[in-house]
Each structure stands twice: as C-alpha cells, then as structure tokens.
Amino acid sequence: MEFTLGQVAAILQGKVEGDEKQKVYRLDKIQEGKSGGISFLSNEKYQAFIYETKATAVIVSENFIPTKAVNTTLIRVKDAYSGFSTLLEYYNQFTKSSMVGVQEPSFMDISSEMGKDGFRGIYSHIGKECVIGDNVKIHPQVYIGDRVTIGSNTIIHPGAKICSDTSIGSNCEIHPGATIGSDGFGFAPQSDGSYKPIPQIGNVIIEDHVSVGANTTIDCATMGSTIIKKGVKIDNLVQIAHNVTIGENTVIASQTGISGSTEIGKNCIIAGQVGISGHLKIADKTTIGAKTGISKSVKNTGQTIFGYIGIEMKNFLKSYSIFKNLDDLENRLRELEKKP
Structure with missing residues (x-):
C-alpha cells in the first residue's frame, strides 16, 4: 500500500x-x-x-x-x-x-446469511440461523454457534469463539482467543457436599463500537442477558460473569474479574487485576485502581476507589500514611511503656 x-x-x-x-x-x-x-x-x-x-x-x-x-x-x-x-x-x-471473499475449507450453514463485502477465513465455522451484516471480517479458525447475529463492519479475529444466541453489534472488534457466551459459573450446593450444575440458558448482548480483548471471556446469563453496552473497551484476559451489565463507554484493564449479576455504570475506569464481587452496583464515572477489591456497591458518582478491600481513596491514603509508619510507632509506644 x-x-x-x-x-x-x-x-x-x-x-x-x-x-x-x-x-x-x-x-x-x-x-x-x-x-x-x-x-x-x-x-x-x-x-x-x-x-x-x-x-x-x-x-x-x-x-x-x-x-x-x-x-x-x-x-x-x-x-x-x-x-x-x-x-x-x-x-x-x-x-x-481489502479482505473480501471466502477461504476454503470453511463452513457456513445453509440457513445462515452473510451481507456483502464480507470475509470468511480458512477453518472458520458459522452455525445455523445466523445473521451477519455487511463488511464483517471473520478470520481463520473462528467458531460461531447457532442463531448468532453480528452487525456490519465488525471484525472477529482468529480463534475467537462466539457461542450460540450471542448478539454482537456494528463496528465491534473481538480479538484473538476471546470467548463470548460460554456457560456462566452456576452450581447449586447439595446436602451431600456436592454441587449440581445450573443450566445457563441466557445469552450475551454486545452493543455497537465495543472492543473485546484477546483471551477475554464473557459468560452467558443464567436467564436473560449479560449486556455489554455501547462503546465499552475491554482489555485482554478479563473475566465477565453471567448476568453482568457494563455501562456505556466504560474501560476495563487486563486481569480484572467481575462476578455475576453486578452492574457497572457508564464511563467507569477499571484498572488491572481488580476483583468485583457479585450482585453489586457501581455508580457512573467510578475509577477503580489496580488490584482493588470491591465487596460492596459504590453509590456515589465520580469516586476513585483504591485498596483491598476497596475504600474511598482519600480515606485509604490517610490510613496508609499511618500503616507505613507502624514499626516506628510501635517502637515509640514500647519506649513509653518502659518509663515509670
């Protein structure tokens, strides 16, 4: 070029x-x-x-x-x-x-349809009753299950897995090795100490202009949908559990894990290795620092949360200023205790 x-x-x-x-x-x-x-x-x-x-x-x-x-x-x-x-x-x-056409061998079920100017790479698989828009690029070794919809101008990179009933919007990018729509982690404890699998019958909905990083996993819902809203950017190696909702234009860095049924607001920034418990609500414009653990909902918009377990950043910094001097404080206390 x-x-x-x-x-x-x-x-x-x-x-x-x-x-x-x-x-x-x-x-x-x-x-x-x-x-x-x-x-x-x-x-x-x-x-x-x-x-x-x-x-x-x-x-x-x-x-x-x-x-x-x-x-x-x-x-x-x-x-x-x-x-x-x-x-x-x-x-x-x-x-x-410039990538247009079909490389062979590849497979698309006769009941599925694909728009104009698309590309299907070698060893890609498209299941039954899929609807794929114009100018969609499906790279080699991509697996797409049954009843999947993909909007126009979306790119699915090599080795990505899109499980059945997933809906992906337009202008999205799914990077290599990502898995979307795999079973959520649902098991019911039994009286004998074992766990019984709970069928995961929901799906994943990804709206427009979303980027999903390499080897990231987004689980399908137990019932209903796991939802990634418009403009979300997700880094590599992120785990998003069943029935999670990620609000518009939120960004999530690598190795973050979000537990089931948690709702993340709009325009949030979630740094690397953050852990978020299940069934929580995170307010819009929340910033969560690296390695932070979130065990309760964040209700106020625009907060910066840092530390484990995560507390409001100003309070954490005040506490840390004491924590880093504990040895000196302990020694001074012992000296005081020796005095008559």
Whole structure:
C-alpha cells in the first residue's frame, strides 16, 4: 500500500512542506525512520531525532519550530499525535477492508446469511440461523454457534469463539482467543457436599463500537442477558460473569474479574487485576485502581476507589500514611511503656 504525501496531508487536513509527490508505504518510529516511511513528532523528548531521521516524512504540529536544518519533509497538522493516530486508523481500516471473499475449507450453514463485502477465513465455522451484516471480517479458525447475529463492519479475529444466541453489534472488534457466551459459573450446593450444575440458558448482548480483548471471556446469563453496552473497551484476559451489565463507554484493564449479576455504570475506569464481587452496583464515572477489591456497591458518582478491600481513596491514603509508619510507632509506644 502506497500513498503520496499529498494524499496523506488530505487525510489529515494538513499541509506539506516540500514535495507532495513523494511516496510513503510504511509507518515508522521517528528514531527508526527510513526512506519510504512516515513518522510523527509530538513529544519534546524525541525532538532530537527529527534532525537525524531518514524517514521520508514526519508529521508535526502546526506550532513546531525547528532549531536547525531538517532533512525530512514535514506535514504540519493541528495536533501531531492525534494526526498520526488518525493515519494509523485509516491504514488499519484500509488493510482490513481489502479482505473480501471466502477461504476454503470453511463452513457456513445453509440457513445462515452473510451481507456483502464480507470475509470468511480458512477453518472458520458459522452455525445455523445466523445473521451477519455487511463488511464483517471473520478470520481463520473462528467458531460461531447457532442463531448468532453480528452487525456490519465488525471484525472477529482468529480463534475467537462466539457461542450460540450471542448478539454482537456494528463496528465491534473481538480479538484473538476471546470467548463470548460460554456457560456462566452456576452450581447449586447439595446436602451431600456436592454441587449440581445450573443450566445457563441466557445469552450475551454486545452493543455497537465495543472492543473485546484477546483471551477475554464473557459468560452467558443464567436467564436473560449479560449486556455489554455501547462503546465499552475491554482489555485482554478479563473475566465477565453471567448476568453482568457494563455501562456505556466504560474501560476495563487486563486481569480484572467481575462476578455475576453486578452492574457497572457508564464511563467507569477499571484498572488491572481488580476483583468485583457479585450482585453489586457501581455508580457512573467510578475509577477503580489496580488490584482493588470491591465487596460492596459504590453509590456515589465520580469516586476513585483504591485498596483491598476497596475504600474511598482519600480515606485509604490517610490510613496508609499511618500503616507505613507502624514499626516506628510501635517502637515509640514500647519506649513509653518502659518509663515509670
């Protein structure tokens, strides 16, 4: 894939300082730039590299003023970081949209239907009565069960498993190895100490513009639905249990576990290795720090929660200031006790 600098500038609504007809076909780090590559400069720490880079072009912000001669062509945009992000997105979509057709062997049941401009990779499987929208990319070794619906422009990466009755919206991305709609963890204790499995007959609903990370699991509901709402971004290796609801535009980092029937609000930020107990409600715009354990509902909007078991962050920091000095406090107490 090859672009002229003029085409790049048009995509970014920028201005070329130099020859617009030069061509680039690769995205480079500025410190590793070579001929044919395009990079960007947004952090002052990397400014020295712009005078050394061999990249054909560098995207810079409008207010960038070089302190000496620059040997690369500059493309000036309003914000270099945002501009390069736009270019990455364009490149990514351009690459993915070129994948059209069916690789063999693959399987789609005769009762299922798939929209135009789609792609089915080798060894992919699509079950009965599925409805798949336009421009959906199903990569190799993807398993899709029966009665699954997938909206337009969604990408299912290699090895993902989409179990029966799952509903996935438009413009979603399911990364490699993710499993959606597997059985929830439901067992009834018996009088003899054993556990009887409880059938999990619900499903998973994923709304539009959701990203699900690699090897993440989202369990189907016992009854009803596990729901991931519009705009949610889920990292790799996250466990979301049965009947959980995740509110719009919430982000969840790696190795977090959310227990059954918990409701997470909108625009929450959940850091890595967070553990959340079942049947709780987490208010909108809650931020939960890494390794925090949540054992009770968070009722007030906009709180930052940190620690185990999680308490309001200001209270935790006050307590921690005492905790880290306990040895000294204990020694002082013992000295006081020795005095007559």
